[in-house]
Amino acid sequence: xxxxxxxxxxxxxxxxxxxxxxxxxxxxxxxxxxxxxxxxxxxxxxxxxxxxxxxxxxxxxxxxxxxxxxxxxxxxxxxxxxxxxxxxxxxxxxxxxxxxxxxxxxxxxxxxxxxxxxxxxxxxxxxxxxxxxxxxxxxxxxxxxxxxxxxxxxxxxxxxxxxxxxxxxxxxxxx
Amino acid sequence: xxxxxxxxxxxxxxxxxxxxxxxxxxxxxxxxxxxxxxxxxxxxxxxxxxxxxxxxxxxxxxxxxxxxxxxxxxxxxxxxxxxxxxxxxxxxxxxxxxxxxxxxxxxxxxxxxxxxxxxxxxxxxxxxxxxxxxxxxxxxxxxxxxxxxxxxxxxxxxxxxxxxxxxxxxxxxxx
Amino acid sequence: xxxxxxxxxxxxxxxxxxxxxxxxxxxxxxxxxxxxxxxxxxxxxxxxxxxxxxxxxxxxxxxxxxxxxxxxxxxxxxxxxxxxxxxxxxxxxxxxxxxxxxxxxxxxxxxxxxxxxxxxxxxxxxxxxxxxxxxxxxxxxxxxxxxxxxxxxxxxxxxxxxxxxxxxxxxxxxx
Amino acid sequence: xxxxxxxxxxxxxxxxxxxxxxxxxxxxxxxxxxxxxxxxxxxxxxxxxxxxxxxxxxxxxxxxxxxxxxxxxxxxxxxxxxxxxxxxxxxxxxxxxxxxxxxxxxxxxxxxxxxxxxxxxxxxxxxxxxxxxxxxxxxxxxxxxxxxxxxxxxxxxxxxxxxxxxxxxxxxxxx
DNA sequence: GATGAATGAGGTTTCATTCAT
DNA sequence: AATGAATGAAACCTCATTCAT
Numbered sequence: 123x124x125x126x127x128x129x130x131x132x133x134x135x136x137x138x139x140x141x142x143x144x145x146x147x148x149x150x151x152x153x154x155x156x157x158x159x160x161x162x163x164x165x166x167x168x169x170x171x172x173x174x175x176x177x178x179x180x181x182x183x184x185x186x187x188x189x190x191x192x193x194x195x196x197x198x199x200x201x202x203x204x205x206x207x208x209x210x211x212x213x214x215x216x217x218x219x220x221x222x223x224x225x226x227x228x229x230x231x232x233x234x235x236x237x238x239x240x241x242x243x244x245x246x247x248x249x250x251x252x253x254x255x256x257x258x259x260x261x262x263x264x265x266x267x268x269x270x271x272x273x274x275x276x277x278x279x280x281x282x283x284x285x286x287x288x289x290x291x292x293x294x295x296x297x
Numbered sequence: 298x299x300x301x302x303x304x305x306x307x308x309x310x311x312x313x314x315x316x317x318x319x320x321x322x323x324x325x326x327x328x329x330x331x332x333x334x335x336x337x338x339x340x341x342x343x344x345x346x347x348x349x350x351x352x353x354x355x356x357x358x359x360x361x362x363x364x365x366x367x368x369x370x371x372x373x374x375x376x377x378x379x380x381x382x383x384x385x386x387x388x389x390x391x392x393x394x395x396x397x398x399x400x401x402x403x404x405x406x407x408x409x410x411x412x413x414x415x416x417x418x419x420x421x422x423x424x425x426x427x428x429x430x431x432x433x434x435x436x437x438x439x440x441x442x443x444x445x446x447x448x449x450x451x452x453x454x455x456x457x458x459x460x461x462x463x464x465x466x467x468x469x470x471x472x
Numbered sequence: 473x474x475x476x477x478x479x480x481x482x483x484x485x486x487x488x489x490x491x492x493x494x495x496x497x498x499x500x501x502x503x504x505x506x507x508x509x510x511x512x513x514x515x516x517x518x519x520x521x522x523x524x525x526x527x528x529x530x531x532x533x534x535x536x537x538x539x540x541x542x543x544x545x546x547x548x549x550x551x552x553x554x555x556x557x558x559x560x561x562x563x564x565x566x567x568x569x570x571x572x573x574x575x576x577x578x579x580x581x582x583x584x585x586x587x588x589x590x591x592x593x594x595x596x597x598x599x600x601x602x603x604x605x606x607x608x609x610x611x612x613x614x615x616x617x618x619x620x621x622x623x624x625x626x627x628x629x630x631x632x633x634x635x636x637x638x639x640x641x642x643x644x645x646x647x
Numbered sequence: 648x649x650x651x652x653x654x655x656x657x658x659x660x661x662x663x664x665x666x667x668x669x670x671x672x673x674x675x676x677x678x679x680x681x682x683x684x685x686x687x688x689x690x691x692x693x694x695x696x697x698x699x700x701x702x703x704x705x706x707x708x709x710x711x712x713x714x715x716x717x718x719x720x721x722x723x724x725x726x727x728x729x730x731x732x733x734x735x736x737x738x739x740x741x742x743x744x745x746x747x748x749x750x751x752x753x754x755x756x757x758x759x760x761x762x763x764x765x766x767x768x769x770x771x772x773x774x775x776x777x778x779x780x781x782x783x784x785x786x787x788x789x790x791x792x793x794x795x796x797x798x799x800x801x802x803x804x805x806x807x808x809x810x811x812x813x814x815x816x817x818x819x820x821x822x
Numbered sequence: 823g824a825t826g827a828a829t830g831a832g833g834t835t836t837c838a839t840t841c842a843t
Numbered sequence: 844a845a846t847g848a849a850t851g852a853a854a855c856c857t858c859a860t861t862c863a864t
Binding site: 669 | 853854855856857858
């Protein structure tokens with residue numbers, strides 16, 4: 123267990139990479155955990171900031187179709203995963219998952235989704251909004267992240283976005 | 298980095314838990330990585346053995362409907378994730394994702410899926426079989442694993458299985 | 473080595489407590505040792521200033537009995553240990569004993585004692601003045617300091633002073 | 648604060664001096680504090696073992712005079728302080744005093760003293776046995792330790808022992 | 823083979839000290 | 844002069860790995 127990127131994330135290396143001394147790092151963060159959390163939080167905020175960029179135009183009371191909304195959300199999710207993929211990966215593989223990451227990109231994205239879907243409840247096939255939000259968020263995120271790691275070409279060609287739209291719209295919309 | 302229960306996965310503790318000496322462990326595995334890999338492989342095999350149990354009855358050239366097949370696959374995936382959830386989680390957090398895990402549960406399940414779907418290509422809406430397999434496998438796995446960690450009640454009530462079937466069948470089947 | 477309250481004695485904390493910047497501290501003291509020494513010296517002077525208050529009335533050539541003198545010295549020693557007990561303790565635990573502290577409260581008190589006793593040599597039972605001074609000073613100091621730390625009630629009730637007087641007068645005076 | 652013997656007591660140096668690796672040290676002691684405590688305890692036990700050697704002959708119900716007893720106790724205390732003076736000093740200056748050392752040589756010696764004196768209460772001038780024990784123990788210990796550090800010649804010539812006996816017997820015995 | 827005490831590189835963290843502002 | 848952020852040597856401690864028994 124020596125190598126690549128995982129145990130590589132040491133406080134001394136973070137400090138060096140950041141161009142500060144290890145002492146300075148500890149002036150801002152009381153310990154490694156808090157440093158990791160701060161990085162994760164910052165990264166999540168960056169992602170959300172970008173997401174807003176894609177989602178704002180939709181407006182909350184807009185009369186866009188669910189299809190349009192979905193498409194935009196997927197586009198946002200793809201864009202968001204391009205923010206800092208290396209950091210994203212390290213955070214997802216270093217930070218005890220549920221405890222920290224859940225609070226961050228997951229929860230935030232779920233909130234956005236929930237409020238979008240709540241307004242269009244009558245057009246939705248699934249009845250349990252909470253469950254639906256969980257499924258959508260998780261599916262989008264895992265497919266995009268998985269593609270990023272294992273099938274990057276699917277993102278470049280736009281194929282994944284297309285299929286995600288098909289997958290989720292068929293599920294969400296009443297026939 | 299406190300422990301959060303998972304940094305507890307040290308070679309000495311693995312040996313003790315396994316009831317052998319640390320020295321014996323190193324007689325079988327040259328280093329921690331290989332030990333982890335072997336554990337992962339064994340676990341993946343356990344999962345596949347159980348999966349076969351669910352999938353064998355379908356037969357390869359059977360004339361079951363895709364819906365039936367999907368339902369059975371989902372059932373298999375849920376069962377399979379109950380094999381040793383704690384170990385499963387530890388492995389997912391310890392083993393560098395793409396490099397090892399892909400070789401294991403992912404790849405195996407993908408193969409099973411591919412051969413099932415290949416025989417029913419004409420009934421499928423999506424055209425790119427490879428992409429479809431990726432999407433199905435990933436979606437099933439991430440939703441079940443995610444529920445296991447964050448929403449275990451969804452598994453107990455069977456809700457998740459139901460929704461997964463809805464999600465994937467609507468996507469897969471021609472209208 | 474947890475803190476136990478006394479490893480808390482860091483230069484930065486001293487500066488903060490003193491209301492100056494750490495930079496300013498280092499303008500006056502070249503290093504921690506010299507700072508500690510200065511603190512110890514100041515503290516010792518404070519103690520001596522107070523001691524003089526008790527001892528001056530005795531006068532050097534006064535014709536007070538040794539008993540009176542002893543009593544006053546003990547009173548002075550008790551008062552002196554109330555000056556800043558916390559600082560006193562910290563200094564005793566931080567400053568290498570023999571090298572610094574000897575120069576301070578010990579030596580000064582010994583000088584005072586020596587000159588008092590020298591004038592009454594003929595009334596003293598012990599013959600070696602130097603040794604006597606060592607014993608008296610050390611006994612007074614260690615019993616008062618020890619009581620301060622471990623048996624503060626002995627100081628409040630005045631019991632310790634009484635016993636110290638008995639202990640030392642029986643030793644010093646000819647029968 | 649760089650130098651001599653105080654901050655010198657690091658875990659790595661202890662390990663090196665003990666001829667073991669730092670890892671081995673931590674196999675036996677969970678942290679530095681416990682190591683220090685164990686050293687202190689061992690040292691205190693060594694001292695007590697030697698003390699018993701001097702005190703056993705007295706017997707508990709013996710009819711030795713208090714003078715004889717005192718003399719023997721002082722002799723024991725002097726011998727005891729020769730056990731490992733360097734270690735003794737480090738322990739006294741490193742270990743948060745009251746918390747650890749008190750439990751050790753102090754308490755043990757106090758117990759021995761108390762039981763000796765309790766049997767001869769009617770011959771004692773002081774009335775408060777507890778206070779007397781505190782005074783005797785502390786006086787013996789501080790004078791011997793102080794001489795060891797600052798006036799070693801007093802120990803070699805036996806002068807200190809003599810004066811201690813005079814000091815304490817005059818105090819203890821009824822006239 | 824099996825054992826587990828021993829190893830030590832390297833990780834996290836502290837704190838005396840410096841120096842640009 | 845005064846400030847306090849920055850520095851980094853060095854402390855404590857962990858854990859994958861070795862090797863004498």
